[in-house]
């Protein structure tokens with residue numbers, strides 16, 4: 001299997017009034033580096049795309065990328081570049097990008113052009129920005145690509161914010177990450193979230209499990225489903241007892257509960273309610289993890305505080 005480390009540059013409207021709702025940004029450059037299974041660089045891809053929607057460069061984009069309209073005039077149309085890119089990728093690869101937005105915008109641009117490359121079922125990818133901070137700091141901290149390049153003392157031969165150069169830098173960072181981190185904390189591309197129960201995703205990450213549900217019309221419907229509301233012990237798969245929860249953290253998206261397996265101890269579960277990209281529906285991602293008594297206590301304090309606050313609100 002190869003790795004395709006991808007970076008995109010895009011243009012955006014000059015102001016919100018010109019924004020096309022299903023195309024917030026238009027891709028103007030694709031850069032990618034192909035690595036073999038040992039992460040040796042074996043090929044590169046670099047192409048400019050001539051925009052058809054936002055033809056005038058947004059000043060911020062102009063400043064960051066140093067592009068001018070004449071550069072983009074020399075680009076090929078999106079369909080041609082994507083067709084070449086698909087052939088170049090081959091058929092056995094996993095994508096890696098810096099952050100989460102490149103893949104989302106690639107999907108949006110593909111949808112705009114009615115192209116289904118990267119359609120449903122391609123879930124696994126590497127968010128190298130997330131993996132970098134997990135590997136070096138032990139937690140998710142959104143760092144810039146240049147910070148990561150500096151961290152590893154990678155030689156800065158080229159400017160940042162050109163697609164191929166950023167793809168090269170990203171690939172260099174990716175090579176230096178510990179493989180066990182990369183393979184434990186890979187990401188899921190959920191632009192095409194599961195539609196049917198048979199498409200639902202379950203992953204055992206060893207230290208925790210993740211479940212992605214199909215979509216529902218409302219949050220209420222999500223919580224009505226037993227499989228989501230209840231938690232089985234990740235160790236013995238037996239039913240657990242809920243100690244407290246599900247309580248929301250206030251933004252209407254995140255919910256936490258603590259459970260107990262009589263044999264294996266306390267378990268924390270978090271549900272996140274996500275909006276789909278295609279309609280007004282919602283789907284859930286649920287994480288299940290063993291915790292120690294101290295963490296259980298800490299969550300309980302949080303829960304009691306929130307409960308107190310909502311009760312006070314009700315009174316007043």
Ligand SMILES: [Zn+2]
Pocket residue numbers: 233234235236237238261262263264265
């Ligand atoms: Zn158990």
